[in-house]
Amino acid sequence: MGKTIQVSDQLRVVQTEPYIWEIPPHGEMRVPGRIYGDQTTVDHLVEDVQAGKSWNALVQIVNVACLPGIQRASLAMADIHPGYGFPIGGVGAFDFDEGVISMAGIGYDINCGVRTMRTNLSRAEIEPKKEDLANALYRTVPAGLGSTGDIKLSLKEVDKVLEKGAEFAVERGYGFAEDLEYVEERGRIAGADPDTVSKKAKEREFNQVGTLGSGNHYLEVQWVEEVYAPDVADAYGLFPNQILISIHCGSRGLGHQIGTDYLKVLEAASRKYNIPIRERELVCAPITSPEGRRYLAAVNCGINCAFANRQAIAHLARRAFQDALGVRPQEIATLYEIGHNTAKVEEHDVDGHIKKLVVHRKGATRAFGPGRKELPTAYRDVGQPVLVGGTMGTCSFILHGTELAMRETFGSALHGAGRTLSRQQAKKRFWGEDVITELAGQGIVVRAHSKAGVAEEAPGAYKDVEEVVDIMHNAGIIRKVARLRPLICVKG
């Protein structure tokens, strides 16, 4: 069959299919590791181990494979890179009764994700007015370090956000009930218990609903450059040259504080339940233990917080379109919204048995194939839209989940390009102003609150998103529906 790379005495990576590499179980591994990638993906991972890097993704895949109750394999999508405990691009599914829930499999930005909305406008209609539109979006959507939103909340009202998610924002006049049908969990995940979230975490939410944040978060106006699967594009309401709006952000300070708070709880739980800690960030608790149940309930609060946040931002974007172009808010519909830092209770077929699992997706999306009850009726025949963000200057993709994803990856896929340069390297190599000028030359208007932030997020600091998407497409886990190009990018 394929190649075998001997990484160290025990650690081997074996190519089992053209785009699949396995790490055979050794030591305390309960299941194999499985990486979706090409030769370059794997070479990069192996180099990190051989260079003795203190954070490397291959060892993280192995560590996840050692956790109690893990099913089938410790999975890595093609955008894999080092994270904390779990790799970014990591997927781990655990038996609900026997398995664990790990903070590392979710991260600090709980339910960070992407909302994409579609308009009836074409690129040609926007082109002459894009500076005005960029200014309106920059003015209307709070972004950047320390930015605050118009929604001011009391402690009790924060509880409502955590229980109701996007519904809360709709009740406050941000968007329409029709939006909710096209958000994962219909914008409100069950099992969210505000009592499991600390007062400190809630205080961080007082004025952060409807704020974009910073770092790799963005709001983009994009156009459909290419349609690969016309029937699916039709189901999603996409057409060539159509203008879309995509929002990438998460649960802000509240989600970060839940992560910080529960890291300590789970560290103590790991000791209490005798689960070996292989990396200090890779702490966990049995799902059915009191600690595990509380953490899951808190994560669900974080998930709802991010839903509310993106719902509010989505509507602010509509207002900006109305201000700049006179487009009515009702003319902008939600295509879909997905999270890519989550753990969710789901049912999957494991070796012929339907099992209740907790599926962790750290820097990975859901990618359910056709027929799943979780999907909106309109998309149930074609599979779930998978929204993959690129970088400021490059393309983004809309993909769809497949039957094969259900069988191989618990209905999961990649989430983005993944960095190749660290933020420090990027700042040495790029200058924010230059990046903005260069993108302007390509017809992309950038409005950024931080020039240094633009340098850190320069397109050259990221892997080619198209290569990463193609790996998953060729492996059959997702199929490409459309490629999008940015026209306007608002950064924190």
Place this chain on the structure above:
Amino acid sequence: MAYEYLDHEADVGIRASGATFEEALAEGARAMFGVMTDLNQVGRSEEVVIHCQAGDLAALFVECLNELLFQSDTRHLLFADFQVTRLTHSGAGYELEGVAHGEPLDAARHDLCTEVKAATYAGLKYEVGDGRHVLQCVLDV
């Protein structure tokens, strides 16, 4: 400058050093706020007292950074410096009291960069050698 940034693909590693643990921790705090803004632009008009505790000194470092993030986020302040005022050890671990100085965040005056989501246990190290105390961790940004 007694701190440096380490290459990390997705996030930012920080390494801070000092003649004592307390000094290294103070440098670590500066390193973290240095990710967010230019510290030279930040005044010291506001004072915030921080309390935290942890089972070991490395965890205390992370705990202290996260407490500073919480204070910064909820009070809308940027901090320019931090001093440990008291460090005690008991059977259960370590307790720290410190004071941070800074001023209200003002996008018009401060060159703002990337928000730090959390200080993490990833790459966490506390080492002592040649009379230097070194603290290291990865910040999630």
